[in-house]
Structures are given as structure tokens and as C-alpha cells.
Amino acid sequence: SGAVVREVEHGGRVRAVAFSRDGSLVATGSWDKKLRLLKARSGGWANQPGHEVGAAVLEVEHADLVWAVAFNHDGSLVATGSRDKK
DSSP, rough: OOOOOOOOSSSOOEEEEOOTSSSEEEEEEEESSSSEEEEETTBBBBHHHHHHHHOOOOOOOOOSSSEEEETTSSSOOOEEEETOOO
């Protein structure tokens, strides 16, 4: 529809964005050193403490900027690239 579902709330500029293959999730990486996972349809954060994504709770924070995010082929894993090389 083109409507804004939710503005991404990061503590710095968003550097990377990726959609899962089925379009259900959006991953964002930022200068605030965090990966956030958003439910594409509802706009709700999928990685809030205690919220389960599939079978696991997702919380990721790097020691430096997150430059890249990507999903694997079935959306069960998200990879991040950061200047901290971790």
C-alpha cells in the first residue's frame, strides 16, 4: 500500500536493510551497533526481550557499526557485518 508501518528506531543512522525471502521480516543494521528485526506486516519489533522469532530470541549488539545484514535462504538466520569483525 505504500503506507508507513513504523519508523525504524535506532540510536544512529540505519546503514543496512534486508527483507527475508518470504517478506515477513525486515532486518536493520545501524551506526548504533545494533541489529533489529521488524515484522514487516505489523511493524512490531521481533527482537524485543522475551519475544520469540521462530524458536529463538534475537538480540545482537556489536562493538562497532553494523554495515551489512542478510538473511539465509529460508529466513531462519540473519548475518551481520560490522567493523568489529565479529
